[in-house]
Amino acid sequence: xxxxxxxxxDVVILEPKGKIMGGPDASLLHDKLYEYIEKNQKRVVIxxxxxxxxxxxxxxxxxxxxxxxxxxxxxxxxxxxxxxIQSLLTITKLVTVFETHDSVEDAIKSFER
Amino acid sequence: MDKPQxxxxxxxxxxxxxFLADVDEFVEGLLRDWGTSASVIADIAISVSELVNNAVVHxxxxxxxxxxxxxxxxxxxxxxxxVADEGTGFNPAEIDDPLKEENLLKEVGRxxxxxxxxxxxxxxxxxxxxxxxxxSKAIA
Numbered sequence: 001x002x003x004x005x006x007x008x009x010d011v012v013i014l015e016p017k018g019k020i021m022g023g024p025d026a027s028l029l030h031d032k033l034y035e036y037i038e039k040n041q042k043r044v045v046i047x048x049x050x051x052x053x054x055x056x057x058x059x060x061x062x063x064x065x066x067x068x069x070x071x072x073x074x075x076x077x078x079x080x081x082x083x084x085i086q087s088l089l090t091i092t093k094l095v096t097v098f099e100t101h102d103s104v105e106d107a108i109k110s111f112e113r
Numbered sequence: 114m115d116k117p118q119x120x121x122x123x124x125x126x127x128x129x130x131x132f133l134a135d136v137d138e139f140v141e142g143l144l145r146d147w148g149t150s151a152s153v154i155a156d157i158a159i160s161v162s163e164l165v166n167n168a169v170v171h172x173x174x175x176x177x178x179x180x181x182x183x184x185x186x187x188x189x190x191x192x193x194x195x196v197a198d199e200g201t202g203f204n205p206a207e208i209d210d211p212l213k214e215e216n217l218l219k220e221v222g223r224x225x226x227x228x229x230x231x232x233x234x235x236x237x238x239x240x241x242x243x244x245x246x247x248x249s250k251a252i253a
Binding site for chain 2: 059063
């Protein structure tokens, strides 16, 4: 997995690419997420457009970020969720937890509402 | 053993999650050779990653001396993959239901559940030498 990150309209955008399966690449996403949380950046969008698939380790990282941000009056949202990941969110019922958007722009706008 | 070893349709890795990507490359490569669709490859690859992760972390307790063996075979249109560790096994009945409201936000504990959803068949065999989980799925 590769990971790029940026700030757009005061929202953190994380863009993982490849597969999120555990091991060193998973800690990359976890560490970057917490790097921003520690900087008090509390609005985060994870753009999943280029993620082929993820396993329960990847879901665990999303949950960890979601709960940490929520407990600190922040929010984590997902954008461009692929069919494979949407299917995983559905079978694990995590679809009821995460707010998802069709694009990063839509996710950013949703913070303003 | 300090790096993965491949022999035919089998890959053996040292007991570390550092080698998850090696297993994935091996498994996906063989599935592509067998003409498997991208969606089914993803389902199987996700499942194997769950089992190898569990084998390293829970089975072998990440012991540097342990190994995890992943063997693949094709019978007709069905692929079966065995993931074997050297641990003492586990009781699936003791795993909390990840769909229960109180477990929904737990960061771990849904690996085997996901495997059961994505694969057609899951068999768990525990012996004194370790645990082997066999998963099967039709690829055509």
